[in-house]
Amino acid sequence: MSRLLGGVFADHDPPAVAVGLTPAEFEAFVRLFSAKAAVEGLTTVARSAETGEMVGVLLTEDSSGAPPEGMEHLSAKFDPIFDILGQLDAEYRAGESARPGDCLHLFLLGVAPSCAGQGIAHQLVARCLALGASRRFRVAVTEATNTTSQHIFRKQGFVERVRRSYESHRFNGRAYFASITSRAGQCSWKGHSRRDSPCRQRRPTTGSTRRPAPSRALRAQCARRFRPRVSRTLD
Numbered sequence: 001m002s003r004l005l006g007g008v009f010a011d012h013d014p015p016a017v018a019v020g021l022t023p024a025e026f027e028a029f030v031r032l033f034s035a036k037a038a039v040e041g042l043t044t045v046a047r048s049a050e051t052g053e054m055v056g057v058l059l060t061e062d063s064s065g066a067p068p069e070g071m072e073h074l075s076a077k078f079d080p081i082f083d084i085l086g087q088l089d090a091e092y093r094a095g096e097s098a099r100p101g102d103c104l105h106l107f108l109l110g111v112a113p114s115c116a117g118q119g120i121a122h123q124l125v126a127r128c129l130a131l132g133a134s135r136r137f138r139v140a141v142t143e144a145t146n147t148t149s150q151h152i153f154r155k156q157g158f159v160e161r162v163r164r165s166y167e168s169h170r171f172n173g174r175a176y177f178a179s180i181t182s183r184a185g186q187c188s189w190k191g192h193s194r195r196d197s198p199c200r201q202r203r204p205t206t207g208s209t210r211r212p213a214p215s216r217a218l219r220a221q222c223a224r225r226f227r228p229r230v231s232r233t234l235d
């Protein structure tokens with residue numbers, strides 16, 4: 001799972017490509033979440049019927065969980081990504097925190113390029129949502145960082161709530177995501193559609209917010225905020 005996600009994100013996810021993450025660096029990030037994923041049993045994988053090889057993953061977690069140990073050892077290349085995702089999450093949550101069993105985080109979606117365009121990602125999302133609903137989660141949230149994933153999540157019923165433009169984002173004064181073309185995606189986005197949440201009464205806002213560079217101690221906190229850009233109700 002870590003190898004598959006590390007490879008597809010480093011090679012194809014626009015923010016990861018823009019900051020120059022290698023497959024090994026992204027794989028190290030995924031590995032931190034593997035034990036939690038195994039315990040929670042919310043992650044779905046797709047395997048080739050012929051070979052049994054893993055060809056797709058949707059790493060999914062209970063969003064109330066604490067971040068894994070070891071975030072401080074990850075490559076500093078992650079910092080601009082944690083920053084933009086942290087901005088989205090802060091705006092999305094607006095001080096609210098999720099209760100255990102309430103909010104399902106569809107975290108990392110990846111499909112092997114050799115199997116792309118066969119509906120595997122759609123199926124992974126649909127199955128994770130069904131599993132979450134069977135476990136009584138009321139809301140699903142996800143981050144969508146490119147046009148393909150945004151299309152997939154929208155089609156699966158997710159609604160954008162907050163967004164950050166790649167063009168206008170700055171981290172330490174630098175436009176790390178300026179190389180991302182509009183074809184790959186103009187923004188990352190996040191949202192929610194929980195019926196009884198106070199967030200429902202808040203109007204989503206757009207635009208970029210300049211923030212100071214996070215210290216390494218804050219990076220674990222940002223990781224906890226590595227939350228979806230979109231969501232849908234499960235009940």
Ligand SMILES: CC(C)(COP(=O)(O)OP(=O)(O)OC[C@H]1O[C@@H](n2cnc3c(N)ncnc32)[C@H](O)[C@@H]1OP(=O)(O)O)[C@@H](O)C(=O)NCCC(=O)NCCS
Pocket residue numbers: 008009012013014108109110111112115116117118119120121122123143144145146147148149151152155183
């Ligand atoms: C994004 C990814 C998971 C898609 O996997 P996949 O199995 O090829 O996706 P599917 O075949 O289920 O669906 C692809 C859909 O995107 C559409 N699509 C393809 N390219 C697109 C583009 N540039 N813009 C918008 N939609 C696009 C397809 O038409 C299809 O939609 P449809 O079924 O309505 O026709 C895969 O490309 C991947 O692993 N990318 C790298 C990692 C990544 O970016 N993950 C998401 C981060 S949020």
